[in-house]
Amino acid sequence: MSVNPSFKAATLHDVARVAGVSLVTASRALSRPDVVSDKTKARVQQAVEATGYIPNLLAGGLKSKRSLMVAAIVPALSVSQFLPTVQALTSSLAELGYQVIVGQTGYDDEQEEAVLNAMISRQPDGIVMTGLVHSQRARERLQKAGIPVVETWDLTERPVDRVIGFSHIKVGSAVAGYFLSKGWTRLGVATGSDRRAMVRHEGFVATLGRDVPTAVVPAPSSLALGRRALVELLEKDPGLQAVCCSSDTLAQGVMVEALARGMRVPQDLAICGFGDAEFAAHTVPSISTVHVDGPGIGRLAAQIIVSRSRGEPVAQTVHDLGFRLIERQSTGG
Amino acid sequence: MSVNPSFKAATLHDVARVAGVSLVTASRALSRPDVVSDKTKARVQQAVEATGYIPNLLAGGLKSKRSLMVAAIVPALSVSQFLPTVQALTSSLAELGYQVIVGQTGYDDEQEEAVLNAMISRQPDGIVMTGLVHSQRARERLQKAGIPVVETWDLTERPVDRVIGFSHIKVGSAVAGYFLSKGWTRLGVATGSDRRAMVRHEGFVATLGRDVPTAVVPAPSSLALGRRALVELLEKDPGLQAVCCSSDTLAQGVMVEALARGMRVPQDLAICGFGDAEFAAHTVPSISTVHVDGPGIGRLAAQIIVSRSRGEPVAQTVHDLGFRLIERQSTGG
């Protein structure tokens, strides 16, 4: 950890010596101030200042079984959809003295297991997944180990432990219902290839009652992929009226391509996104989308993990935070 | 770390017992396979499988002084400019068995110090900062502790330890030179309020030889802020010809606002961004910008930290990765 061999960081032992108290007292003065007399507390505080003491949480965690670390596992950090969640999680936890370790699965189930093992070896007080845990071995291992796990951005009756999210089937269904209510008939779908997007697609098709031209693009989605998706969809159906997209980024790409071809949005082509990214409300025309409370997911996850790691009971297993369809200009709203 | 009191995770001790070898041998079989006979190695491997052993890196780190963790400190996770760097850093390190802890400073120097202390208490093998370390106390503490520190996305003659980046003054200067070469005279600047953006602004103005209308928006930048910035700039100079923006997101906002007002880009208004975000090449018109090798910064940082933590020398102190002005349609390229 240090590369400077001559330097020895101050330990609690040094603090105790300088303060003229025992090691235990110094420890208590810092972690349980109410149990120590004001005088000695002050002396310990001074000793901390004097020595420049910074506690070693590795050592503390080893003994106390509380690492004060939480693992956050995402497909990839660059999937901007999850960023507000991870950011809120990190901030909420930081306020309570917890830090976040990040792991990336690359949308790969084998890597997921490897990443989870890497995380477990750091003894986190909790694990927050974006998405469900897919590897069966990992599920069992997590369950056996009894580490608090919060799966997010999805729902299931049987989470490993707790789950915070919303129904992707219902999202797809809601968008399809909305399209039907608008009377559009020549529909298309531009979707990422990830599991949750596919489930939304299922919901969309199920409610529609029939299949529609679909362009599947690899994750993570991008503006360029959105443009390419529209090209593909227009080849399949030049008379396309409305496109349902699996992300706002994709929707923006579809819109850029449409406008570049001289199509008017929404008159010639209506577009709906997903996620309610910051920009969706401010493009011209603005993008209709499905709003999800990303930061809320992160905050609630933080709260649940901390409660559980403190041994407090968390009754509810499944937290459905729902979603909201937001009608903007890109669908004539 | 566990909330299931009945479950005891297997320790190396269990593995050793099952394998019928001593604890040390089991340890070596896993961490230094070349020093152990193939037979015992195989038996230890089997015992690992049988027990479901996952090493406790907290304990390992405590003794070995190598936590295999690296702290990554960003202003905020949602600042998309740094994401490719953090993602590359995380991936590169993961391949080598290191994990990343993230800290957010919120562009606040006091929080920076608090975050750095929180990180130090986890005994990281290195710290990667986006930006320079601003708190003087933190600089000294880091230097004294001898933790490998890589400051990024900026340059300085006197880094805490190592620095990987490019000159923001030169970026501003290059954009100004480009604008001058185009013969534009009615210029404006839309810039975030963060330190590095301000330095680019300085470079821009210095090369220009005169001040220009400037709209300063709070960080993090967004499309909405870009739109607002253009409104402000047009109030200051209705005859505005070209805008220099401190990020591509801001540039996109400026462009959206310009097009919404019926201005043609670049004929009526030329726009230049910064960062070469994914979308910049694919908007219509595409956005001219300054390309920076974000992932390269992350990979090099990973390499330097790992080398240093292994005690290998890393001669070079300052790594200037430079930048490239990319001319696209938004400036008539």
Next chain:
DNA sequence: CTGTTAGCGCATTCAT
């Protein structure tokens, strides 16, 4: 090649 002996720095029993 393998085993024995010592801690790493701290929090937790137990005492007083």
Next chain:
DNA sequence: ATGAATGCGCTAACAG
């Protein structure tokens, strides 16, 4: 309210 002893799980020295 404070202190002495014990060990969390593992690895670095040494021996053998």
